[in-house]
Amino acid sequence: MKVTVHLHTILQRQTPEGPQRRMDVALLSGSTLADLIEDLGIEMPLEGMLLVVNGRTAPSNHILNEGDQVHLMPAISGG
Amino acid sequence: MQIWRVNTREQTLTREPVPESWKQLGGRGLLARIMVDELPPACDPLGPNNKLIFAPGLLTGHRLSSCDRLSVGGKSPLTGGVKESNAGGRTGLHMATLGMKALILEERPSQPGWWVLHLNKEGARFDPADDLAGLGVYAAAPKLLARYGDKCAISLIGPGGEMKLTGAGIQNVDKDKTPSRINARGGLGAVLGSKGIKAIVFDMSGCDKPAIADPPAWQAAQKAYNKALMGHPQTQSYADYGTAAMTRMTNAFGAIPTRSFSDGQFEGADKISGEAMRELLLQRGGASETTHACMAGCTIRCSNVFGGADGEEIVSPVEYETIGLMGSNLGIDSLDTIARLNWEVNDLGLDSIEIGAALGVAAQAGLLAFGDGEGALELVREIRSGSALGRALGNGAAMMGKLYGVERVPVVKGQALSAYDPRAIKGTGVTYATTPQGADHTCGLTIRAKVDHLDPQGQVEISRNAQMSMAGYDTLGACVFAGFGFAAAPETIRDLLNAKYGWNVSGNILQELGRETIMLEREFNRRAGFTAVDDRLPEWMTREPLPPHNAVFDVPEAELDGIWE
Numbered sequence: 001m002k003v004t005v006h007l008h009t010i011l012q013r014q015t016p017e018g019p020q021r022r023m024d025v026a027l028l029s030g031s032t033l034a035d036l037i038e039d040l041g042i043e044m045p046l047e048g049m050l051l052v053v054n055g056r057t058a059p060s061n062h063i064l065n066e067g068d069q070v071h072l073m074p075a076i077s078g079g
Numbered sequence: 080m081q082i083w084r085v086n087t088r089e090q091t092l093t094r095e096p097v098p099e100s101w102k103q104l105g106g107r108g109l110l111a112r113i114m115v116d117e118l119p120p121a122c123d124p125l126g127p128n129n130k131l132i133f134a135p136g137l138l139t140g141h142r143l144s145s146c147d148r149l150s151v152g153g154k155s156p157l158t159g160g161v162k163e164s165n166a167g168g169r170t171g172l173h174m175a176t177l178g179m180k181a182l183i184l185e186e187r188p189s190q191p192g193w194w195v196l197h198l199n200k201e202g203a204r205f206d207p208a209d210d211l212a213g214l215g216v217y218a219a220a221p222k223l224l225a226r227y228g229d230k231c232a233i234s235l236i237g238p239g240g241e242m243k244l245t246g247a248g249i250q251n252v253d254k255d256k257t258p259s260r261i262n263a264r265g266g267l268g269a270v271l272g273s274k275g276i277k278a279i280v281f282d283m284s285g286c287d288k289p290a291i292a293d294p295p296a297w298q299a300a301q302k303a304y305n306k307a308l309m310g311h312p313q314t315q316s317y318a319d320y321g322t323a324a325m326t327r328m329t330n331a332f333g334a335i336p337t338r339s340f341s342d343g344q345f346e347g348a349d350k351i352s353g354e355a356m357r358e359l360l361l362q363r364g365g366a367s368e369t370t371h372a373c374m375a376g377c378t379i380r381c382s383n384v385f386g387g388a389d390g391e392e393i394v395s396p397v398e399y400e401t402i403g404l405m406g407s408n409l410g411i412d413s414l415d416t417i418a419r420l421n422w423e424v425n426d427l428g429l430d431s432i433e434i435g436a437a438l439g440v441a442a443q444a445g446l447l448a449f450g451d452g453e454g455a456l457e458l459v460r461e462i463r464s465g466s467a468l469g470r471a472l473g474n475g476a477a478m479m480g481k482l483y484g485v486e487r488v489p490v491v492k493g494q495a496l497s498a499y500d501p502r503a504i505k506g507t508g509v510t511y512a513t514t515p516q517g518a519d520h521t522c523g524l525t526i527r528a529k530v531d532h533l534d535p536q537g538q539v540e541i542s543r544n545a546q547m548s549m550a551g552y553d554t555l556g557a558c559v560f561a562g563f564g565f566a567a568a569p570e571t572i573r574d575l576l577n578a579k580y581g582w583n584v585s586g587n588i589l590q591e592l593g594r595e596t597i598m599l600e601r602e603f604n605r606r607a608g609f610t611a612v613d614d615r616l617p618e619w620m621t622r623e624p625l626p627p628h629n630a631v632f633d634v635p636e637a638e639l640d641g642i643w644e
Contacts (some may be wrong), residue, residue, distance in 0.1 A: 008324065010316050038456075048312045052332065055332055056531055057530060070329075076527070078317075078325070078399070
C-alpha cells in the first residue's frame, strides 16, 4: 500500500533521499506509524513529534491504510 | 525596586516603595494585582481614571535567554475588561535596570498635544512631541533614537494609537532598533494615545545591573536552564523556521483560518508556510535573515527579517499569526503581500491579528475579494487616511461586523481570534472562550497536546493547564518558547527566583503564579460586569460546520463554566 507523508520543518532533512517536504511511501499492509518512521530513518524521538493521520492526532501504533495522508511534525506551538 | 507613578496631567513622577502584596509578582500577574487594587472597574478605558501599566517580568533584566519580556496592561478599550499584552524588544531590560517594578501612567492631559515621556535614573521629563504627531513608527523611531541616543529603549504608538483605535498597540524598539515588537492586543495603544503620549523613552545608562541575591546559585540555575533549552529538539525548529512553521501544522489539522474562518484548510498554505519562507529568504539573501533574535541574549532566535527580491528589508519579523490572519484568512497566498500588509499595520501601530480579522469581515461584507492583496493593502491605507471606513477597520473585527451587519465575526469578548480555528482545535477554543483576556493565542494554546483535537472531551483540563502555565510565564517575563527549556528542567524556575530574590518558593511556583494571576484577572472582569455568558465563543461557531472535518465547537457550556472550580 501507499501513503503520502508530509514532513514538517527540520524533519524534511532527515530522509534517505535528502530534503523532502512530501513523498509517497510504499509500505507493507498492516504497517503502523512507528514502522513508517523507522523506514524513513527519522531520528527525532517520538515524544517530540506530533503524528497526524488524515487531520487527526494518532498514536504511534496506529495502523495505516492505503491513501492515508500522514503528517510528521516536530511538536511546536506558538505564534 | 520601586513603583514609578506618573501623572500625565500634572506631568509629575513619584517613586514609591513596592507594596508587600505586589513584591512576589511581576509582568502579567503584577498588572492584574494593580488593576484589582487601584482601577475603578467601571472606568472609561480612554478616560482619566484608567491607568496604563508597564511591568517587566520577575526574571527580566539579566539577558537570560528569552526572559526579558515586558507586560503592558490596563482596562481594555476593545474588550472592556482586564488586559495584558506582552512583547520582546529591549524595553523590559531597561525598565528592570532602572529599578522599575512597574510604571503606572495615570490621568490624562487637560490640553490637546503630544508628548515624549523621558525616563532615566534622574527621573521623568515631558518633552513636546507635536512634531512627531501623525508619523508612523518607522519614521518616528529613528527621530527618537537620534534625539535621545540609540541605546535607549522606546515604546511608541503610531497613527492608530493617536486616533485611539481599539486595534492599536504599543510598539517597542528591538536590539536592532526596529520598532516592531508590539504589545499588540486589546487596544493599549489607544490608552497611551488617550494620555497624550506618543512615546516613552527608557534610558538605563548609568544604572547598575539589577541585583541578584545569590550570584553563584543564579549562575548554576542559568546554566541548567540554558542546557535544557539548547538541548531541546524543538529549539532548532524555531531557529530555522520560526513561528511560521505553524502554517502547515494548522493546515494539516484543518484549523488554519481561511477566508474569514469559513474553511480550515487553505489551498495556498504551502506557499505561505515557514518552509517556503525559509527557502525564499535564503535564496534572496541581502537583508533577509531566517534566524534572528528579538531580545539580547536569546539563544532560540525564532524571529526573521523578511527581505524583498531587491535584497532590501520589507518588514521584520513575519510571524505565524500574521500569516494566518492576513494571509489564508484573506485568501492571500503571497508572502510578499503578507509582508507588505504587515509593514503597513506595524507602521500604523496596529495589531495584525485584529486588523486581519477585520479585513476578513470586510471581505464577507463585499468590500474586498478574498485573494485580492492589493485591495487589502488599499483598505489598510484607508486606516491611515482617518476616513470613517478606515477608523472602523482600525477598531477591529467586532466593529466591522456591527457596521456591516455581518454575523460570522470571529471574536470573543470583542477581541479577534488568533490563527487557530477553535472548531478544529477545541482546547484552544476553551482558552479563547474562558481566558479573561478575550480570544488570544498567548493565553494557552493546546495544539501540542497529543489528543484528538476534534473531540470535546477532556479539552477543558488541557486548556486550564496551558492557561496557568502561560500566565505563569507571562509573570516571569519568559517567552512561551522559553517554556521548552523550563518544561525540561522545571526546577530552574524555582532556583532562578530563589537566587535572584533570596526567596524560598516551591517547585510548583509556575502554576501558583499562573493561577493567582488568572484569579485576579477574573476578579477584575467580574467587577467590570463580565459573567459566564462572556466566556463563550461566537454562537455561529457552535452551529456552522468547519470543513474539512465539518466540526462545530461543542465543548459543553457547563464545562466551560467549571474550568476554575
